[in-house]
Amino acid sequence: MPIMEHKSMAWRMSVNERKFIETALASDLRVDGRRPFDYRRLNIKFGREDGCSEVQLGETHVMAYVTSELVQPYRDRPNEGILAIFTDFSPMADPSFEAGRPGESAIELGRVIDRGLRESRAVDMESLCVVAGKLVWSIQVDLHIIDNGGNLVDAANVAALAALLTFQRPECTVGGDNGQDIIIHDPKVVEPLPLVIHHLPISVTFAFYNKGDIMVIDPTHKEESVMGGKMTATINSNGDVCAIQKAGGEGVMPSVVMQCIRIASVKAADITSKLKNAVEVYNTERALRKVKRHPSKMAHQVSVADITLEDKQVKDLPRHQAKMACQPYIGSSQDDEPKVDTRTSTNADGNSSGTHADAFVGGPSKWDPYPLRVGTSQVLGTLTVVKEEQVVSDDHRAVECSLDHTTTSSSGTVSVSDAMQKSNTSKSLKDAVKCLLEFFLPVTMDFWMTSVATEYWHFAVVKVIVLCAIRCLCQWLPSKLMKAL
Amino acid sequence: MNSMPSDSASMSFVDRVVVPGDHVLDLTGMANQTIKLGAGLRQDGDAISVMKAGKLRISKPNKYWVESSHKRYVPCVEDTVLGIVVDSKFDNFLVDIKAPMLGLLPVLAFEGGTRRNIPKFEIGTLLYVRVVKANNTMNPELSCMDETGKAAEFGPLKDGYMFETSTGLARMLLSSPPCPILEALGKSLSYEIAIGLNGRVWVNAASPSTVILVSNAIMNSEFLSAAQQKIMVEKLMKRLQ
Numbered sequence: 001m002p003i004m005e006h007k008s009m010a011w012r013m014s015v016n017e018r019k020f021i022e023t024a025l026a027s028d029l030r031v032d033g034r035r036p037f038d039y040r041r042l043n044i045k046f047g048r049e050d051g052c053s054e055v056q057l058g059e060t061h062v063m064a065y066v067t068s069e070l071v072q073p074y075r076d077r078p079n080e081g082i083l084a085i086f087t088d089f090s091p092m093a094d095p096s097f098e099a100g101r102p103g104e105s106a107i108e109l110g111r112v113i114d115r116g117l118r119e120s121r122a123v124d125m126e127s128l129c130v131v132a133g134k135l136v137w138s139i140q141v142d143l144h145i146i147d148n149g150g151n152l153v154d155a156a157n158v159a160a161l162a163a164l165l166t167f168q169r170p171e172c173t174v175g176g177d178n179g180q181d182i183i184i185h186d187p188k189v190v191e192p193l194p195l196v197i198h199h200l201p202i203s204v205t206f207a208f209y210n211k212g213d214i215m216v217i218d219p220t221h222k223e224e225s226v227m228g229g230k231m232t233a234t235i236n237s238n239g240d241v242c243a244i245q246k247a248g249g250e251g252v253m254p255s256v257v258m259q260c261i262r263i264a265s266v267k268a269a270d271i272t273s274k275l276k277n278a279v280e281v282y283n284t285e286r287a288l289r290k291v292k293r294h295p296s297k298m299a300h301q302v303s304v305a306d307i308t309l310e311d312k313q314v315k316d317l318p319r320h321q322a323k324m325a326c327q328p329y330i331g332s333s334q335d336d337e338p339k340v341d342t343r344t345s346t347n348a349d350g351n352s353s354g355t356h357a358d359a360f361v362g363g364p365s366k367w368d369p370y371p372l373r374v375g376t377s378q379v380l381g382t383l384t385v386v387k388e389e390q391v392v393s394d395d396h397r398a399v400e401c402s403l404d405h406t407t408t409s410s411s412g413t414v415s416v417s418d419a420m421q422k423s424n425t426s427k428s429l430k431d432a433v434k435c436l437l438e439f440f441l442p443v444t445m446d447f448w449m450t451s452v453a454t455e456y457w458h459f460a461v462v463k464v465i466v467l468c469a470i471r472c473l474c475q476w477l478p479s480k481l482m483k484a485l
Numbered sequence: 486m487n488s489m490p491s492d493s494a495s496m497s498f499v500d501r502v503v504v505p506g507d508h509v510l511d512l513t514g515m516a517n518q519t520i521k522l523g524a525g526l527r528q529d530g531d532a533i534s535v536m537k538a539g540k541l542r543i544s545k546p547n548k549y550w551v552e553s554s555h556k557r558y559v560p561c562v563e564d565t566v567l568g569i570v571v572d573s574k575f576d577n578f579l580v581d582i583k584a585p586m587l588g589l590l591p592v593l594a595f596e597g598g599t600r601r602n603i604p605k606f607e608i609g610t611l612l613y614v615r616v617v618k619a620n621n622t623m624n625p626e627l628s629c630m631d632e633t634g635k636a637a638e639f640g641p642l643k644d645g646y647m648f649e650t651s652t653g654l655a656r657m658l659l660s661s662p663p664c665p666i667l668e669a670l671g672k673s674l675s676y677e678i679a680i681g682l683n684g685r686v687w688v689n690a691a692s693p694s695t696v697i698l699v700s701n702a703i704m705n706s707e708f709l710s711a712a713q714q715k716i717m718v719e720k721l722m723k724r725l726q
Contacts, residue, residue: 016646
């Protein structure tokens with residue numbers, strides 16, 4: 001029958017290692033080449049979501065994850081939020097860790113970090129209150145130990161702080177119908193809020209050897225197996241002592257404890273600066289990711305419209321004006337003045353024609369992306385201008401509306417349009433055709449603009465050519481039709 | 486997997502990385518020859534197929550095996566390993582050799598060992614032992630003697646420092662001609678070293694700083710080429726002076 005290993009004796013240390021670590025420490029040498037008060041390399045990384053951090057301290061690897069939810073507050077603290085720390089010592093980190101209920105060291109680690117954050121009032125609890133006595137935010141910090149390379153407390157503390165510094169909770173307001181509802185705003189709609197953290201308590205762990213004579217900072221896994229005692233001091237960069245933990249082990253003199261605290265304050269300042277740098281880098285990167293740019297469709301519409309229309313404005317205007325001149329049906333004395341005005345104004349820019357039209361109609365938008373179209377339709381007077389406004393705003397309904405508008409004047413227009421109406425009823429059919437064509441142009445242009453924006457730019461060339469063709473058609477066809485009719 | 490039909494084609498697999506499922510040798514053309522298969526190879530009808538990922542090696546004329554590097558150790562007969570004593574029973578010591586099962590070191594497996602002079606090893610003693618029997622169903626059996634019955638450097642190791650590496654690095658350190666890192670370190674420092682094929686290495690020297698330097702240099706040299714190893718040692722020596 002084969003002899004299997006005892007589970008509890010999964011990792012053994014030889015006598016040689018034990019003795020060597022102690023003799024080397026007597027000469028101020030550590031097995032991995034560090035000096036007694038040197039920290040291992042600290043590496044802080046963040047996940048894609050807010051409040052997720054990963055810290056590597058030499059071989060030790062810890063992950064922290066912060067989540068929030070709305071709960072009822074504790075009865076004795078009705079206007080304070082809740083902070084909870086949960087530790088998970090994964091069995092993959094160390095053969096001595098067992099799945100299931102947290103062991104003694106897991107509970108101790110959670111308690112040390114909790115004391116450092118809560119009792120020093122590092123995290124502001126009162127800002128987490130939503131409705132006093134009824135609803136507060138509960139912040140839960142989950143610490144996962146991935147790899148145990150020694151000194152879990154320090155690594156887990158840095159991970160928890162990094163996660164809390166980058167965590168953002170959704171904004172929530174009290175409102176609604178009865179003024180009592182809590183509305184939690186979507187983070188994409190309303191910017192989420194970071195937690196209010198007053199200071200950063202950093203824990204520094206010391207290991208004692210040789211009956212308290214020798215101490216080292218940041219012990220590795222092997223050094224921890226050989227040490228006589230351990231002490232953790234939690235200090236912030238201002239030098240305030242937030243917590244001290246010395247659970248069992250060898251006794252040390254009070255002078256040694258004071259010396260440790262002095263060293264810890266120096267180390268805490270160093271770690272605080274590293275933590276702040278890492279968080280700043282992450283915050284700028286996150287801000288860059290969140291920068292809202294104009295939707296590309298709108299941007300292209302503006303630019304392409306300018307490019308194509310301005311070119312054609314100059315070319316087509318003389319031809320268009322010539323055609324207008326030789327169309328006797330249009331030439332009513334009333335129209336002449338506005339016609340002349342608009343022509344001159346279209347020569348200048350589209351905006352003035354729009355404003356001129358507004359004198360008659362008072363439409364909502366003053367800027368018309370298709371000034372040329374406004375120019376041509378000015379001939380028909382305010383009627384088409386009104387239709388233009390509608391077309392500009394809503395393409396889908398304009399098809400149906402345009403025909404209606406040619407026959408019935410819009411309510412917005414006043415007596416001027418009525419007069420126009422009377423003079424133009426006889427030519428309503430021709431008007432209708434013209435209006436249709438006038439309308440067809442912007443629709444196609446819109447269609448082509450969007451496709452230019454969303455599809456490949458090299459199709460734009462083809463589309464510009466097509467646009468020119470349609471434009472020529474629209475100018476040329478009505479005259480033909482009128483002649484026919 | 487496509488099988489390479491000829492023997493000359495199998496030479497193309499030698500010293501190359503192979504993965505489980507590769508057929509490296511076809512036996513149809515080798516009727517009267519004996520081939521010895523080492524770790525990671527298996528006979529699959531008319532072809533030899535690979536079971537472990539690693540490099541295929543050949544030792545003329547007819548020994549083939551697959552070499553790979555792991556953090557675990559699978560015991561093989563005639564391997565020399567470093568073990569830590571876990572317990573002592575009536576007839577054997579229980580020794581941990583980083584294998585799936587504890588090794589058994591018979592109490593009498595020492596040069597001139599009788600029932601009257603059984604050595605006393607405390608728990609945690611480091612031993613340099615030889616694997617005598619290895620089976621995946623039984624605990625491996627160890628011995629502190631060589632085949633002829635002499636001690637031959639086997640036995641407990643005193644002082645010094647022990648660290649653990651992968652089996653690949655241990656094999657590289659044991660290669661002959663000597664590994665460049667050991668040679669380079671030996672030129673300027675004097676130290677004693679014992680390497681176990683289970684990935685455990687023991688280093689001893691006069692001063693602790695030398696021991697620390699040698700052990701860290703070896704741990705960092707696993708993936709360096711020969712030239713890089715020499716350069717690293719030169720830099721370390723310069724920093725010392």
